[in-house]
Amino acid sequence: xxxxxxxxxxxxxxxxxxxxxPSEVLPLIKKINRExxxxxxxxxxxxxxxxxxxxxLIEIACKYESDEKILVWFLRSITRISQRYNVNTQExxxxxxxxxxxxxxxxxxxxxxRIISMPQFDKYxxxxxxxxxxxxxxPKRYSMDNFLFEIEKKLxxxxxxxxxxITNILAKYINSSKLDITTHNRYVDxxxxxxxx
Numbered sequence: 001x002x003x004x005x006x007x008x009x010x011x012x013x014x015x016x017x018x019x020x021x022p023s024e025v026l027p028l029i030k031k032i033n034r035e036x037x038x039x040x041x042x043x044x045x046x047x048x049x050x051x052x053x054x055x056x057l058i059e060i061a062c063k064y065e066s067d068e069k070i071l072v073w074f075l076r077s078i079t080r081i082s083q084r085y086n087v088n089t090q091e092x093x094x095x096x097x098x099x100x101x102x103x104x105x106x107x108x109x110x111x112x113x114r115i116i117s118m119p120q121f122d123k124y125x126x127x128x129x130x131x132x133x134x135x136x137x138x139p140k141r142y143s144m145d146n147f148l149f150e151i152e153k154k155l156x157x158x159x160x161x162x163x164x165x166i167t168n169i170l171a172k173y174i175n176s177s178k179l180d181i182t183t184h185n186r187y188v189d190x191x192x193x194x195x196x197x
Contacts, residue, residue: 006043029073036080048085058095068104079114093120105138128162135169167194
């Protein structure tokens with residue numbers, strides 16, 4: 001399929017999503033989410049790296065903010081596009097930020113998995129408290145994977161007053177979890193690096 005054909009097909013799907021009845025939205029947004037997961041090629045990169053696509057998704061998602069079941073699928077699609085296609089617009093950040101204190105753990109997890117990696121998040125005053133809080137979001141295993149990944153990336157940026165808190169979280173997790181040897185060693189390595197900071 002050519003880039004033009006792929007773009008036309010996906011835009012048709014977006015148009016359908018925009019005008020469909022609320023009862024039909026869930027299957028459509030799940031279909032869009034699957035498209036964001038397909039193998040990356042020239043067509044998908046060209047299409048999804050266009051900021052207008054994600055802006056349109058956000059515009060439609062705003063209609064469903066009161067429906068957590070639908071909203072979480074929009075958030076998954078938006079965060080995946082942002083992550084896979086390196087689309088870090090202010091609109092995406094603002095939309096995620098609006099939902100990062102949701103009462104839904106599923107929404108909190110999806111938002112946390114992306115927002116802490118966005119460049120705009122570095123300017124957020126409560127950045128380290130939020131990053132630390134993400135370690136507690138269920139499902140714990142996946143939240144801890146994200147937490148460890150961010151700590152590894154930001155080792156040199158961690159404020160001195162947060163090192164002990166982070167070290168304790170990591171140590172407690174490895175002591176209470178059955179981790180494979182490679183993952184266990186990653187945690188231990190990060191803890192050791194934090195101790196010598």
